[in-house]
Amino acid sequence: MVGDNDLTYLDNAATTHKPFEVINALTNYYSNLNSNIHRAVYQLAEEATIAYEQTREQIAKFINAKTVEEIIFTRNTTESINLVAYSWARNNLKKNDIVLISELEHHSNIVPWQILSQEKRCVVDYVKLDDSGYLNLSNLVDKIESGNVKLISLSHMSNVLGTIIPIKKIIKMAHANEIPVLVDGAQSVPHMPVDVQDIDCDFLAFSAHKMLGPTGVGVLYVKKEILENMPPFMGGGDMIKEVFKSVTRYNDLPYKFEAGTQNIAGVIAFGAALNYLSKIGMQNVRDHEVFLTKYAIKLMTAFREITLYGPKDPKERGGVIAFNIADIHPHDLATIMNDRGIAIRSGHHCAQVLMQRLDVSATSRASFYIYNTREDIDKLVEALNDARRIFKI
Amino acid sequence: MSDDIYREIILDHYRNPRNKGKLDMSDVSVHDSNPLCGDEIDIHMKVSGGKIENIKFEGRGCAISQASASMLTEMVIGKELEIIKELKKEDILENIGLTNLGPARIKCALLSLKVLKVGMVKYYLERDPDSAQKMKEESMPY
Numbered sequence: 001m002v003g004d005n006d007l008t009y010l011d012n013a014a015t016t017h018k019p020f021e022v023i024n025a026l027t028n029y030y031s032n033l034n035s036n037i038h039r040a041v042y043q044l045a046e047e048a049t050i051a052y053e054q055t056r057e058q059i060a061k062f063i064n065a066k067t068v069e070e071i072i073f074t075r076n077t078t079e080s081i082n083l084v085a086y087s088w089a090r091n092n093l094k095k096n097d098i099v100l101i102s103e104l105e106h107h108s109n110i111v112p113w114q115i116l117s118q119e120k121r122c123v124v125d126y127v128k129l130d131d132s133g134y135l136n137l138s139n140l141v142d143k144i145e146s147g148n149v150k151l152i153s154l155s156h157m158s159n160v161l162g163t164i165i166p167i168k169k170i171i172k173m174a175h176a177n178e179i180p181v182l183v184d185g186a187q188s189v190p191h192m193p194v195d196v197q198d199i200d201c202d203f204l205a206f207s208a209h210k211m212l213g214p215t216g217v218g219v220l221y222v223k224k225e226i227l228e229n230m231p232p233f234m235g236g237g238d239m240i241k242e243v244f245k246s247v248t249r250y251n252d253l254p255y256k257f258e259a260g261t262q263n264i265a266g267v268i269a270f271g272a273a274l275n276y277l278s279k280i281g282m283q284n285v286r287d288h289e290v291f292l293t294k295y296a297i298k299l300m301t302a303f304r305e306i307t308l309y310g311p312k313d314p315k316e317r318g319g320v321i322a323f324n325i326a327d328i329h330p331h332d333l334a335t336i337m338n339d340r341g342i343a344i345r346s347g348h349h350c351a352q353v354l355m356q357r358l359d360v361s362a363t364s365r366a367s368f369y370i371y372n373t374r375e376d377i378d379k380l381v382e383a384l385n386d387a388r389r390i391f392k393i
Numbered sequence: 394m395s396d397d398i399y400r401e402i403i404l405d406h407y408r409n410p411r412n413k414g415k416l417d418m419s420d421v422s423v424h425d426s427n428p429l430c431g432d433e434i435d436i437h438m439k440v441s442g443g444k445i446e447n448i449k450f451e452g453r454g455c456a457i458s459q460a461s462a463s464m465l466t467e468m469v470i471g472k473e474l475e476i477i478k479e480l481k482k483e484d485i486l487e488n489i490g491l492t493n494l495g496p497a498r499i500k501c502a503l504l505s506l507k508v509l510k511v512g513m514v515k516y517y518l519e520r521d522p523d524s525a526q527k528m529k530e531e532s533m534p535y
Binding site for chain 2: 332
């Protein structure tokens with residue numbers, strides 16, 4: 001509820017709501033399984049360890065990883081990308097090497113590379129976007145062929161425009177030039193089938209809380225042959241085999257990358273979220289969002305004063321719609337929406353480089369998930385009409 | 394309710410801002426933004442004999458932030474520079490007729506006051522650093 005109105009939640013690109021199964025899994029851990037994992041030999045700790053490791057197995061299956069050792073738990077997508085920057089990239093990049101990203105990246109796939117570039121004196125370069133919100137592939141090819149690109153890191157699905165990039169094709173081109181690819185799957189993994197062996201990515205980062213799971217749990221997938229040569233990101237408990245005064249032998253994969261007590265409850269509850277999604281089927285999730293996006297675009301383009309950003313074809317974008325209407329600032333629109341119980345996002349969506357490319361300071365954004373319906377979009381459109389009336393447009 | 398927020402006077406100042414633009418030969422210019430929502434305000438002032446002889450603002454952002462800035466320039470133009478230190482957030486909210494904004498939107502309404510206060514302190518800092526510190530203490534918090 002928002003005041004006297006039922007909540008219409010259209011900010012799923014930011015975070016999703018949690019099914020009771022997930023909330024119950026959190027409660028169940030703290031009520032019945034509370035203990036630390038991987039160490040103690042008593043039964044309680046063993047049960048907690050089994051439940052924790054079961055989620056790892058579920059994730060491996062969910063994204064079709066070859067082995068569970070390729071799955072590392074982090075706090076979120078941002079930490080997963082930082083882990084690659086601080087561990088793999090710090091050890092493999094040198095002066096003038098290029099980290100290639102694009103103009104549609106979230107700040108979490110820009111800032112870690114900028115920080116690294118200051119230390120290693122490498123360069124962060126951007127693939128251009130065309131005016132319809134697609135990556136300019138010929139620009140990408142030119143940059144790949146320039147010879148200095150040592151890592152490509154791209155958002156699979158834009159959190160603003162919804163653009164789904166042709167990741168499989170891009171990875172094939174990159175590998176032909178021996179360039180590894182990190183896929184920021186924060187928006188794609190929750191909303192469509194993603195198969196790491198099929199697309200052949202080297203790294204994949206995503207967050208549990210954007211896919212029905214709790215906050216504070218993220219995933220980094222790394223191909224085993226790469227992971228074996230990566231130094232640890234953080235030192236501490238649980239990531240070691242033996243510690244002496246001057247040296248330490250690190251633990252096996254993937255524990256080498258999970259220092260300190262992890263978010264055990266969160267990981268276990270993420271398992272419940274994966275179960276929930278698997279029962280629905282990710283292709284069904286995707287189809288439902290294509291249906292909603294198509295419906296929303298159809299209704300919204302009826303407003304003469306509206307600007308919709310991103311690809312027009314619902315099959316080439318995710319269920320996230322960024323827009324502006326006449327001279328109503330997104331924050332004013334969000335206030336009007338809030339009075340009607342509708343939660344939409346307004347602002348730069350942690351993508352200021354993209355905002356500069358679009359030449360706007362902010363946009364409104366509605367984003368969908370499995371529980372949204374056509375009626376939610378009808379309410380959005382009705383509120384847009386109210387906003388026009390209030391702003392005398 | 395938002396229907397009450399976006400009254401005629403707010404929309405009028407949003408769409409037809411008063412004192413908007415740059416100032417040739419301003420005595421002090423200050424910029425600030427609201428990182429959360431990206432509202433931006435620049436204020437330029439020409440001070441003469443301790444009075445705000447002229448004031449202009451530039452900016453982009455929501456109706457509340459821009460209308461508030463427009464109304465604030467009207468409120469202080471021709472007044473003593475020192476009165477800026479006396480201005481409180483309640484004065485601004487009453488001036489724009491929005492006394493029950495939530496915590497997120499109140500920042501939009503008060504951005505221009507913040508810029509104006511920093512501008513006043515900067516003016517004294519460049520001319521009379523000792524009194525600037527006193528001005529700063531007296532004008533905060535607001």
